[in-house]
Amino acid sequence: xxxxxxxxxxxxxxxxxxxxxxxxxxxxxxxxxxxxxxxxxxxxxxxxxxxxxxxxxxxxxxxxxxxxxxxxxxxxxxxxxxxxxxxxxxxxxxxxxxxxxxxxxxxxxxxxxxxxxxxxxxxxxxxxxxxxxxxxxxxxxxxxxxxxxxxxxxxxxxxxxxxxxxxxxxxxxxxxxxxxxxxxxxxxxxxxxxxxxxxxxxxxxxxxxxxxxxxxxxxxxxxxxxxxxxxxxxxxxxxxxxxxxxxxxxxxxxxxxxxxxxxxxxxxxxxxxxxxxxxxxxxxxxxxxxxxxxxxxxxxxxxxxxxxxxxxxxxxxxxxxxxxxxxxxxxxxxxxxxxxxxxxxxxxxxxxxxxxxxxxxxxxxxxxxxxxxxxxxxxxxxxxxxxxxxxxxxxxxxxxxxxxxxxxxxxxxxxxxxxxxxxxxxxxxxxxxxxxxxxxxxxxxxxxxxxxxxxxxxxxxxxxxxxxxxxxxxxxxxxxxxxxxxxxxxxxxxxxxxxxxxxxxxxxxxxxxxxxxxxxxxxxxxxxxxxxxxxxxxxxxxxxxxxxxxxxxxxxxxxxxxxxxxxxxxxxxxxxxxxxxxxxxxxxxxxxxxxxxxxxxxxxxxxxxxxxxxxxxxxxxxxxxxxxxxxxxxxxxxxxxxxxxxxxxxxxxxxxxxxxxxxxxxxxxxxxxxxxxxxxxxxxxxxxxxxxxxxxxxxxxxxxxxxxxxxxxxx
Numbered sequence: 001x002x003x004x005x006x007x008x009x010x011x012x013x014x015x016x017x018x019x020x021x022x023x024x025x026x027x028x029x030x031x032x033x034x035x036x037x038x039x040x041x042x043x044x045x046x047x048x049x050x051x052x053x054x055x056x057x058x059x060x061x062x063x064x065x066x067x068x069x070x071x072x073x074x075x076x077x078x079x080x081x082x083x084x085x086x087x088x089x090x091x092x093x094x095x096x097x098x099x100x101x102x103x104x105x106x107x108x109x110x111x112x113x114x115x116x117x118x119x120x121x122x123x124x125x126x127x128x129x130x131x132x133x134x135x136x137x138x139x140x141x142x143x144x145x146x147x148x149x150x151x152x153x154x155x156x157x158x159x160x161x162x163x164x165x166x167x168x169x170x171x172x173x174x175x176x177x178x179x180x181x182x183x184x185x186x187x188x189x190x191x192x193x194x195x196x197x198x199x200x201x202x203x204x205x206x207x208x209x210x211x212x213x214x215x216x217x218x219x220x221x222x223x224x225x226x227x228x229x230x231x232x233x234x235x236x237x238x239x240x241x242x243x244x245x246x247x248x249x250x251x252x253x254x255x256x257x258x259x260x261x262x263x264x265x266x267x268x269x270x271x272x273x274x275x276x277x278x279x280x281x282x283x284x285x286x287x288x289x290x291x292x293x294x295x296x297x298x299x300x301x302x303x304x305x306x307x308x309x310x311x312x313x314x315x316x317x318x319x320x321x322x323x324x325x326x327x328x329x330x331x332x333x334x335x336x337x338x339x340x341x342x343x344x345x346x347x348x349x350x351x352x353x354x355x356x357x358x359x360x361x362x363x364x365x366x367x368x369x370x371x372x373x374x375x376x377x378x379x380x381x382x383x384x385x386x387x388x389x390x391x392x393x394x395x396x397x398x399x400x401x402x403x404x405x406x407x408x409x410x411x412x413x414x415x416x417x418x419x420x421x422x423x424x425x426x427x428x429x430x431x432x433x434x435x436x437x438x439x440x441x442x443x444x445x446x447x448x449x450x451x452x453x454x455x456x457x458x459x460x461x462x463x464x465x466x467x468x469x470x471x472x473x474x475x476x477x478x479x480x481x482x483x484x485x486x487x488x489x490x491x492x493x494x495x496x497x498x499x500x501x502x503x504x505x506x507x508x509x510x511x512x513x514x515x516x517x518x519x520x521x522x523x524x525x526x527x528x529x530x531x532x533x534x535x536x537x538x539x540x541x542x543x544x545x546x547x548x549x550x551x552x553x554x555x556x557x558x559x560x561x562x563x564x565x566x567x568x569x570x571x572x573x574x575x576x577x578x579x580x581x582x583x584x585x586x587x588x589x590x591x592x593x594x595x596x597x598x599x600x601x602x603x604x605x606x607x608x609x610x611x612x613x614x615x616x617x618x619x620x621x622x623x624x625x626x627x628x629x630x631x632x633x634x635x636x637x638x639x640x641x642x643x644x645x646x647x648x649x650x651x652x653x654x655x656x657x658x659x660x661x662x663x664x665x666x667x668x669x670x671x672x673x674x675x676x677x678x679x680x681x682x683x684x685x686x687x688x689x690x691x692x693x694x695x696x697x698x699x700x701x702x703x704x705x706x707x708x709x710x711x712x713x714x715x
Contacts, residue, residue, distance in 0.1 A: 049322040049372045059594040060623075061539045061586045062086045065153050071322075071372050071385065073443075076535045079454050079488030079500040081546045083584045083598075085152040092625060092639055092667055094190070094680040094708050095146040096227070102172070103643050104621040105154050106582040107600035109614060110692055120170030121156055121550055122578040122604040122615045129173045131310065133328040133366045134391065139336065141225070141265045141302055144174060145239045147200050148216050148259075151175045156582070157527040157550060158506030176257065176310075179212040179245040180204045188712035195223040196708060203715060207244075214243040225268040227682075227703025230294040231415075235265035251316040261306040267338040268294050270698035273410075274656055275348045278696065284656060285410065291688060291701070295351060295408060296339040297417045305333045320374045327367045334360040339405055339417065341697040350407040351697075355420050357400040365392040383443040385456075391435045396469075398428040399515070425470060427515040433464030435509050441486070449495070454488035462509035466519055478519040482507045496536045502529040506552075514569050521572060525552035540588040550578040574607045592627040610654045614692045617646035625667075635672060641665040650693030661689040663702065678710040 049071045057063065062084040064074050075082055083105045093101045102108050102118060109119045118125055128135055128144070137144060155171040185203030190196065197220070204214035218239040225233045239261045246254040271293045275283045312326035335357075342352045368389040375382050402420035441456035463479030484505040492498040508523040531546030554572045580602035587595040599620040604611055625639035642664050650656035664684040670677045683705045691702035 049316075057086055057088070058539050059586070059588045060086060060089050060596055061542045061588055061594075062151070063535060063539045063542075071383075074535075075542075075544075076492070076496075076498050076533045077443075077449065077452060077490055078533075079452070079490050079502045080504070081156040081502075081529065081531060081544050081548070081582060081584075083154045083156070083544070085154075087150055089596075089623075090146055090149065090151070092637070092669065092678075093641075093665070094667065094678060094710060096196075096706070096708075097143050098146055098152065098172075098174075099143070100682065101146070101152065102154070103619075103645075104596060104598060104623050104641065106584050106598035106619060106621075107156060107580065107602065108154060109616050109619060109645065109648075118172060119612075119615060120154065120172070121548070121580065122602050122612055123170065123550070123552060123555070123576065124612075125170050125172060129171055130328075131176055132173060133310065133326070133368070134364055135174070135308070135328070136330060136332055136362055136364050136393075137304070137306065138332055138360050138362050139302065139334045140304055141235060141263055142237065145218050145220075145237070145261070147202070147218050148176060148239065148241050149174050150177045156546075157502065157529060157548060158504045158525055176241075176243075177202070177204075177214065177216065178255065178257075179214040179243050181206050181212050181247075183715065185715035186712050187715075188710055190708055190710040192222075192706060192708040194229045194704070194706065195221070196706070197221045200712075204243075210247050212245045212247070214241075216241040216243075224706075225266060226700065227706060228268070228271075228701055229704060230266075230268045230271065230292045232294065232296075232298040233266045233268055235263070237261070237263035237265075253314045255310075255312045255314070257310040259306060259308040259310075262304070264301060264303040266298075267296060267300040267302045267336055269296055269338060269340040270694065270700055271295070272690065272699040272701070273341050273344055273351065274696045275344060276346055278655065284699075286690065287688070289410060291704075293410070293413070295341045295353060295410075295698075297405070297415045299418055300336075300338045302334070302336040302338070304335075305331075307331045322372045324370045325368075326370070328365070330362075330364045332360075332362040332364075334358075334362075337420075342404070343697055344410075345407065349409060349411055351410050352407050353405045353417075355402040355405050355417070357402075357420075357423070359396075359398050361396045363392075363394045366390070379446060381445040383445075385441040385443075387437070387439045389435075389437050389439075391437075393433045393464075394431075396428075396430045398469075399426050400424065401426045428469040429466055429515060430469055431464065431466040433462065433509065435460055435462040437461070450492050452490035452492065454486065454490075456486040458484045458507075460484070460507055460509060462522075464509065464519065468515075475519050478509075478521075480509075480522070482522065482524075497532070497534045500529075500531050500533065502527065502531075504529075520556055520570075521554045523552065523554045523556065523572075525550065527551075537588075541586075543583065543585040545581075545583045547581050548579070552576045552578075576612065577605045579603045592629045594625050596623040597621070610652065611649045613649055613652050616648045618644075619646065620644040623665075635670055637667075637669040637671075639667045639669075648690075648692075650690065650699055651696045653696065655696060656693065656699070658690040658693070658699075661687065661702070663687055663689070674714045676710075676712040676714065678708075678712070680706075680708045680710070682706045 051072060064072055065082055065084055085101045089101060095101050099110050099118065107121050153173040153175060155173065157170060183205030188200045190198040199219045201217040206212045220237045222235050223229050223233050224235055241259050243257040271289060272285050275285065308330040310328045312324055315323045337357050339353050339355050342354045344351050368387055371386045373384045400423050403422045405417040437458055437460045439456065439458035444453040461481040463477055465477045466475040484507045486504045488502045490498050490500045504527050506525045527548055527550045529546055529548040531544060534541060534543045553575050555576050556570050556572055580600060582600040583598065585597040601618040604615055621643045623641040625637055628634055628636045642662065644662045646660045648658040650658050665682045666684050667680040683703055686705035689702045690699050693699045
C-alpha cells in the first residue's frame, strides 16, 4: 500500500524561552563563584528544597512531598488534598501500568483506552507531569514505565499556581529516581501468563568526587493490550534512562536526565457494542461475545517513540535561599494503523468498520526559573516561592483514510482485511502554542506552626494557532492573558493533626485545534475544599479526609456524535460541577502490618444533565500486607487488595451504564540475602467486567487475571 508519509516538523526552541534563561544567567554566575570546593567525599548535597525527603517514610506512609509547592513540604502543613504512592507500594504492586496503583487512591479512575489518561474528581487529566514539568505521552499504549519512578503524587483539585495551565482539575506528578552518591542497584526478570516477559536494570553510584550517575533500563514483551489478551494481541517496549549529576561545589548541583522509549503493539479498540435500536436502555453485546473478541484485524498496530532530556542547575547560596534553573524537552511521535467499529447493522450481527492511518508528532519545551526564600518578619515565618516559566507545544497530526473494510460478522468473525484500499489524506493540521507565566506563593507560619496561611497569584500570557496543511487555511490566533489566585489556611493545634481550607483557581490555555482548524477557549475553574489531616505516631497513622466543591468551565470533551469524535473533533462544555467527599488512610499500628484505605463519592453535574464519560459515582479500595518479623519465615510478606468502582457511564450520551464492579489483587514476597522473590496476582477471581468506554460502539473490558513472578538481585 502506498501511504503518504509525513516527516515530523523541525523542532526549534521558541524565542520566548530565552527571557527565562537570561534572567537566570544574570544571577547564577555570582552564586557559583561564591561556593567553596568540596573537601569531604561523604558530604551530602544540601539542596533539600527540590528533593523529596524519604527517610521518614514508614511502610506506605509518606510524610513529605514536592507536589503542592514543587519544594519539599510536610503533607500535614499543606492546605490541599495530596495522596502519595511511594516506592514500597510500587514495588509490592509490581505495576505494569501506573493505574495498577492509582486505582487505590480515592477519587481516581481511568478515563480512556490508553496509558495514563486518568480522571481525578470527575475531570480528565491527560497532561501528566514528571518532576513538576509537563511530560506528554500522547496515545501511549501503556503509559509511563513505573520502574523509572521513585513515587507518584496525586494532587487533587486545581494547582495552577505552581503547575501552570495544564493543571485544571488535578495533577499526577511522577517523581523520577535520581543519581545517588552511594552505589546501589537492582536487576530483575519477570515472567507471567499471557507470555509476559520483562527485564529491569537500575544502577547508581559515584564517579570520582564530583559526579554521580544512574542508568535505568526496561525491556518488556507480552501478548496483551491494556491487560487483556484479545485475538492477535501483542506488545513490545524498551525504555532507557541515563542520568548524571555533577557536584562542583557543596551547595551546587547540575543534573541531566535522558529518556528514550519505543513501544509497538497490536491496536485493539474494543470488544463490545450497543445493538439496534439505539437509545437509553438499548441491549448490548455485553457478555455475548468471546472474551478474546476484537473488531480489528491482525495488521493493525500502534507505535510510539520518545526522546526527552531534563536538565537542572540547583544552587543554595545560603541556608535560607535556594535556586533552580530547569528545562525539559520532549519529542513524542505516534503512528497508528487501526480499524474500529462504526455502528452495527439492523440485523444486529454485521458490524460496520472504518480504517485509517493516523500520526501525531508532538514536541513540548519548558524552561523554568525557581527561587525559594525562607525569612522571618516579626512573629511570622515565610517560605516564598517565585517561578518564571515558558512552555511551548508543537503538534503536527494527519489522518489517511481508506475504503471501509468489509463488515465483520460478530458471531462468526472472519478477519481478512489485510490490504487497506484507496488511501487518501483527509486531514493534516499543525498547531502551536506558547505560554509565559510569572507566579509567586507564600507559605506563612504564625505562632510556631499552629497557624499557617498560604497565598499566591499567577499571571499567564498565551497564544496559539492552528493551520490546516491540507487546505492551507490558517485558524484564528487564540491568545490573551489571565490572573489566577490561591488562598489556604492550616490550623495545627498539635504537631500530628491539622484542619485545612483551600481556595484555588485555575486557568488552562487550550492549545491544539479541531481537524477543521477551529480552536478552543481557555478553561477556567475554582475549588473550595475543607479537610482534616493526621500524622500520628510519626506518620504511622496518617489520613486525609476532605469535602470539596470543584467548578470548571469550558472543559474540552469528546464530540457527542461518535463519527465526529472518531474523526478527532472535540467540544467544550459550559460548566462541570463536582461535589464530593474523599478519604485516604494509611495505618501502621503494629510492626510488620500496613493497611491502606480509600474512598470517594462524587456528585457531578453538567449543563446537559448527563454525567461525564467513565466518571464513577463512587470509588473504594483496601490494600494490606504483613511482614513476618521473626522465625523461619522471617522475610516473607503477604498482601491482599480489593477495589470497588461504582456505576459508570459508558459514553457521553449516558445511554450505556456500566454496572459497579469489585476486583481483588494479591501478592507474596520473600527476601533472602540479596534476592527478592515476588509473586503477584491481579484480578484474583478473573472477573470479566467493562472498564471504560470510548463511544456507543467501543467499550473495553478490564484486565484479566494476570500472574507475575519476579526475581530481583539487589546490589
